Amino acid sequence: MTVVKLKEFSEASERTQALYSAVQEKYGVVPNFIKSMGDNPAFLEAILQMHSAVFDGGAIPPKYKNLIALAVSMTNGCNYCTSSFTAHSQFTDASDEELAETRAIVALLSADNKYLCSADIPCDLTPA
Numbered sequence: 001m002t003v004v005k006l007k008e009f010s011e012a013s014e015r016t017q018a019l020y021s022a023v024q025e026k027y028g029v030v031p032n033f034i035k036s037m038g039d040n041p042a043f044l045e046a047i048l049q050m051h052s053a054v055f056d057g058g059a060i061p062p063k064y065k066n067l068i069a070l071a072v073s074m075t076n077g078c079n080y081c082t083s084s085f086t087a088h089s090q091f092t093d094a095s096d097e098e099l100a101e102t103r104a105i106v107a108l109l110s111a112d113n114k115y116l117c118s119a120d121i122p123c124d125l126t127p128a
Helices: 014-027 041-055 062-076 079-091 096-119
Strands: none
Touching: 014 041, 041 062, 062 079, 062 096, 079 096
16 A cells, blocks of 8 residues: 655646656656655755765666665565666666576575574674
């Protein structure tokens, strides 16, 4: 059940409309998750700034950022983000094999993590 009303462009404040226009220009669409924040333009602007800081440029290529985001989305159980980042991964040339391997890693590590946390196994490998 949806509990948040999506704020459409015609219903939005001028500030939100400006943010929507920038998103539309950058991505060619205003996704529903953006519209879900349309009632709070200050928060929406902060989220958009964080997205740009993480996804625009940087040392990690876009395909790998999207595969990481897919893994996190699956782990968190977010169907919207899992679908979205599967599509983004495909847009950045992730193969079906890479997507399947990402899903397998999530499944394996979710089980491993639960076991290791419940058994309180001390780690014998430490980062440099």
